[in-house]
Amino acid sequence: MRDKHVVIDVGDGAAIPDPEDKGLFTAWRISFFGTLGIIAYLLIFRPDPYLDIIKFLPDGIVVTFQVTFASIGLALVLGLIAGLGRISKNTFFNLVASTYIEVIRGIPLLVQLFYIYFALGHLVRVPDMVAAIVAMGFCYGAYMGEVFRAGILSIDDGQTEASLSLGFNRSQTMRYVILPQAWRIILPPVGNEFIALLKDTSLVSIIAVSDILRRGREFASESFLYFETYTMIALIYLVITLILSKILSNVEHRLSHYERR
Amino acid sequence: MFKRIVLTLAMLFCVGSSAMAEKTIIFAVDATWPPMEFVNSDKQVVGYSIDYMTAAAKAAGFTAVFKNVAWDGIFAGLAAGKYDAVCSSVSITEKRQKVMDFSTPYFKVRQALIVAKDSHVKSLADLKGQKVGGQIGTTGYFAIKAAEGVEPKSYDEVGLAMEDLNVGRIAAVVCDDPVAANYAMDQYKDTLKIATVIETGEVEYYGVAVKKGNKEVLDLLNKGIESVSKTGYVQEMQHKWISQ
Numbered sequence: 001m002r003d004k005h006v007v008i009d010v011g012d013g014a015a016i017p018d019p020e021d022k023g024l025f026t027a028w029r030i031s032f033f034g035t036l037g038i039i040a041y042l043l044i045f046r047p048d049p050y051l052d053i054i055k056f057l058p059d060g061i062v063v064t065f066q067v068t069f070a071s072i073g074l075a076l077v078l079g080l081i082a083g084l085g086r087i088s089k090n091t092f093f094n095l096v097a098s099t100y101i102e103v104i105r106g107i108p109l110l111v112q113l114f115y116i117y118f119a120l121g122h123l124v125r126v127p128d129m130v131a132a133i134v135a136m137g138f139c140y141g142a143y144m145g146e147v148f149r150a151g152i153l154s155i156d157d158g159q160t161e162a163s164l165s166l167g168f169n170r171s172q173t174m175r176y177v178i179l180p181q182a183w184r185i186i187l188p189p190v191g192n193e194f195i196a197l198l199k200d201t202s203l204v205s206i207i208a209v210s211d212i213l214r215r216g217r218e219f220a221s222e223s224f225l226y227f228e229t230y231t232m233i234a235l236i237y238l239v240i241t242l243i244l245s246k247i248l249s250n251v252e253h254r255l256s257h258y259e260r261r
Numbered sequence: 262m263f264k265r266i267v268l269t270l271a272m273l274f275c276v277g278s279s280a281m282a283e284k285t286i287i288f289a290v291d292a293t294w295p296p297m298e299f300v301n302s303d304k305q306v307v308g309y310s311i312d313y314m315t316a317a318a319k320a321a322g323f324t325a326v327f328k329n330v331a332w333d334g335i336f337a338g339l340a341a342g343k344y345d346a347v348c349s350s351v352s353i354t355e356k357r358q359k360v361m362d363f364s365t366p367y368f369k370v371r372q373a374l375i376v377a378k379d380s381h382v383k384s385l386a387d388l389k390g391q392k393v394g395g396q397i398g399t400t401g402y403f404a405i406k407a408a409e410g411v412e413p414k415s416y417d418e419v420g421l422a423m424e425d426l427n428v429g430r431i432a433a434v435v436c437d438d439p440v441a442a443n444y445a446m447d448q449y450k451d452t453l454k455i456a457t458v459i460e461t462g463e464v465e466y467y468g469v470a471v472k473k474g475n476k477e478v479l480d481l482l483n484k485g486i487e488s489v490s491k492t493g494y495v496q497e498m499q500h501k502w503i504s505q
Contacts, residue, residue: 122428208417210415220337
């Protein structure tokens with residue numbers, strides 16, 4: 001059994017807390033409970049305006065989560081297809097997948113959002129939420145594709161050879177032997193991408209989707225309480241991403257069972 | 262040697278200009294509001310308000326500098342002292358007067374409702390359950406929010422709302438009437454029309470916003486605006502920018 005621990009490094013994700021860290025004061029705990037403490041303090045001792053701000057945001061939080069989950073779903077499907085395409089021996093499939101990844105990764109997400117929303121709006125009448133989800137999903141699908149490709153390639157060739165010699169065909173090998181193993185390696189960077197995507201959904205406020213940020217901006221533009229509103233928004237994003245990174249860290253810890261000694 | 266000459270000239274210029282002691286007022290403008298203030302094809306910020314303030318500057322003896330700033334956050338920048346005044350079709354409202362001071366009004370507007378050319382909508386009340394767009398933080402958007410049963414949708418720029426109305430994602434747009442006229446009779450004259458001019462209790466007036474208590478700038482602005490308003494130049498600008 002090989003024992004090299006494959007780590008796929010993907011930038012721009014949130015820092016995943018180290019599950020082995022047993023100290024009382026970890027960076028995660030300080031940030032998480034610190035953030036909660038500040039929010040509680042503001043709500044109790046400065047209910048005007050902070051309570052009004054937080055009351056204004058819930059539907060925005062729902063929209064942010066809707067966009068995040070729908071886009072990550074789309075991105076995972078596209079990523080898997082693109083990743084398989086990148087390592088496929090079928091020239092056509094390979095070329096399509098590689099071109100998709102090259103093109104999408106070369107265009108800023110903000111520009112893609114504008115493009116899908118306003119430019120394609122002339123051709124097809126897509127609702128704003130759909131445009132946001134398609135743009136985010138296609139963008140992150142390209143990055144996911146590279147994560148999937150790296151994860152699949154990290155599985156030793158011996159596995160494929162053994163599987164083929166046992167009579168599995170190529171797709172069975174992929175389904176029953178390679179992907180279940182690759183999944184453990186892929187999951188942490190996918191989790192990172194998930195958190196990065198959640199943060200990037202703040203960009204959809206530019207195409208008038210009423211997410212947390214847009215709700216906050218609406219509040220600020222009417223009350224002129226810019227400092228207070230954006231403080232609250234930053235704190236809410238922070239609480240959400242910290243919770244998610246903790247969940248991911250626990251999942252990752254379980255999955256790394258075989259790598260631990 | 263050349264450098265030294267340039268430096269000397271620059272210094273002379275500085276001394277010379279400070280000797281004249283003309284106050285410079287930096288105006289923040291969100292140049293996405295045609296025909297009041299917008300960027301023309303030469304990338305210059307132009308429009309009715311720009312001409313008006315330039316004339317006011319000449320009359321009151323200050324130098325006007327215009328700085329293109331995004332609307333969302335334009336008042337935060339004013340409070341932070343990044344510029345002296347906001348001259349960006351700001352309607353004078355009670356809520357705004359609590360946090361900033363306004364000059365003498367220089368323009369009168371009402372809110373207009375823009376719909377698709379084939380629509381039969383006559384007022385905001387006809388749009389129950391439908392999406393109506395406006396620019397974030399404008400009196401037009403506040404009017405939509407105040408209307409019962411209408412789903413308000415805020416945009417960063419009014420032009421984006423017009424485009425969404427044009428492709429049919431929303432049912433109507435509410436904004437200041439000169440801007441509405443510009444869009445419905447010029448850029449989108451084949452697809453959009455003005456359904457009605459909304460009668461919201463009182464008419465609105467544009468004023469130049471300054472930081473609360475900035476009397477020095479406010480006095481200069483009022484002096485300039487008052488002297489321009491008495492001249493025939495107002496009609497001239499009206500003709501040039503609005504009624505074409």
